[in-house]
Amino acid sequence: MMTWIAFDADDTLWENEIYYQKAQDVLQDLLKDYCSPELVNKTLLETEIMNVPSYGYGIKSFGLSMIETALLLSDKKIDGDKIQSILEIIKEMINTPIALLPDVFDVMRSLSKNFRLMVITKGDLLDQERKFRNSQLSPFVEDFEVVNKKEMDTYRSILSRLQIPVQEFMMVGNSLRSDVLPVAAIGGIGVLIHHHLTWEHEKLVNSDLQDFPYYEIDGIKHLPGLIEKINLA
Amino acid sequence: MMTWIAFDADDTLWENEIYYQKAQDVLQDLLKDYCSPELVNKTLLETEIMNVPSYGYGIKSFGLSMIETALLLSDKKIDGDKIQSILEIIKEMINTPIALLPDVFDVMRSLSKNFRLMVITKGDLLDQERKFRNSQLSPFVEDFEVVNKKEMDTYRSILSRLQIPVQEFMMVGNSLRSDVLPVAAIGGIGVLIHHHLTWEHEKLVNSDLQDFPYYEIDGIKHLPGLIEKINLA
Numbered sequence A, B: 001m002m003t004w005i006a007f008d009a010d011d012t013l014w015e016n017e018i019y020y021q022k023a024q025d026v027l028q029d030l031l032k033d034y035c036s037p038e039l040v041n042k043t044l045l046e047t048e049i050m051n052v053p054s055y056g057y058g059i060k061s062f063g064l065s066m067i068e069t070a071l072l073l074s075d076k077k078i079d080g081d082k083i084q085s086i087l088e089i090i091k092e093m094i095n096t097p098i099a100l101l102p103d104v105f106d107v108m109r110s111l112s113k114n115f116r117l118m119v120i121t122k123g124d125l126l127d128q129e130r131k132f133r134n135s136q137l138s139p140f141v142e143d144f145e146v147v148n149k150k151e152m153d154t155y156r157s158i159l160s161r162l163q164i165p166v167q168e169f170m171m172v173g174n175s176l177r178s179d180v181l182p183v184a185a186i187g188g189i190g191v192l193i194h195h196h197l198t199w200e201h202e203k204l205v206n207s208d209l210q211d212f213p214y215y216e217i218d219g220i221k222h223l224p225g226l227i228e229k230i231n232l233a
Helices: A017-030 A037-055 A059-073 A080-094 A104-111 A125-134 A152-161 A176-185 A220-232 B017-030 B037-055 B059-073 B080-094 B104-111 B125-134 B152-161 B176-185 B220-232
Strands: A004-007 A116-122 A143-147 A169-173 A189-193 A215-217 B004-007 B116-122 B143-147 B169-173 B189-193 B215-217
Touching: A017 A037, A017 A059, A017 A080, A037 A059, A037 B080, A059 A080, A059 B059, A059 B080, A080 B037, A080 B059, A104 A220, A125 A143, A143 A152, A152 A169, A152 A176, A169 A176, A169 A220, A176 A189, A189 A220, A215 A220, B017 B037, B017 B059, B017 B080, B037 B059, B059 B080, B104 B220, B116 B152, B125 B143, B143 B152, B152 B169, B152 B176, B169 B176, B169 B220, B176 B189, B189 B220, B215 B220
Parallel strands: A004 A116, A004 A169, A116 A143, A169 A189, A189 A215, B004 B116, B004 B169, B116 B143, B169 B189, B189 B215
Antiparallel strands: none
């Protein structure tokens, strides 16, 4: 019997990747004298992935990687006012109001009556806390965790601290790599909700984990039905 | 009787501000064709403080503020290779090995035998966790908190979550503004350990709190003696 349901935040509860893609479109435009849009995308993704160990996740990391990409692709010839534009994009992203995904509010409110809910998200502490505070979801959520990575040990450590048996734990998110497979691999229930935009890096799955079974639904509105089925099984 | 002792991290347990000041020296040099070193310091501090609500604390925030300062003071004329140098400074700061301050290891080890110890630090989650992991202090520390600000409510919320009565709580740090006065104001024991380098922003004290009494020592080695005195009183 499940007692706890954990949710990823970005692109599971609220829009996120869409803002990154818009920023990337602006970067393509800023660099159009130097290279193709495809090369901007490719180099930015490589730079971001290379910088994860130093910078972690989140908008500030993304911003620093955008600047690094702009310098690299322009052979450091990019104008100061274009760097300034990148700084402005970052601040605009930080100040973008939160947009909950469809059905999230109602499903969270309803599930919170029978289950204990938590949110487990990667990214920047300040930024994630601000989004959570503005999401109106906090009355339904008992525990909010911002972590640096989402691996098997990350989940084990949260479960151990909160004394949750793994078989009573479900994790719901849009990333197989971060939300679903590591939880399935330690004996919890992983549920994938596909989001039409998912960061490329989240699609790189650890091949050791790819055989663990998980559930997949095509919108959070199907979650209550899935839970009912699992609990009856 | 005290049960818990909390420590600030940067410039209380390990060196931190010294690396920021070194980075600032390099920035002065990068901008020497445009303005005086004094103007660099003044503008950078103003930019950092202005950016705290959006960026929070930590090296990535500092890096973005350095780039913004460079653009502002050069009227956006600064060369790409100087922006590149700023990116390199940031990565170098992130990868600087941790240097514990004198006596920290021995005092923490010794206090952990009779008290429960925690660390409460502002800044970047990834960065602070890396520093803590590399500090060798984790065997002595029961709880490690990274927060976005250190105000009365921040401390109240940690104490409430861990069910610690405020009169059993001591907080030790190098910032009157963040570590000492808010704790004294809610009824805990605040201890200031002066560090020869303290970020200017931390010297701006909330004047509502400045009359709350606190202790001051000139090195962590005096902390066990102070605690003994307080517990005897």
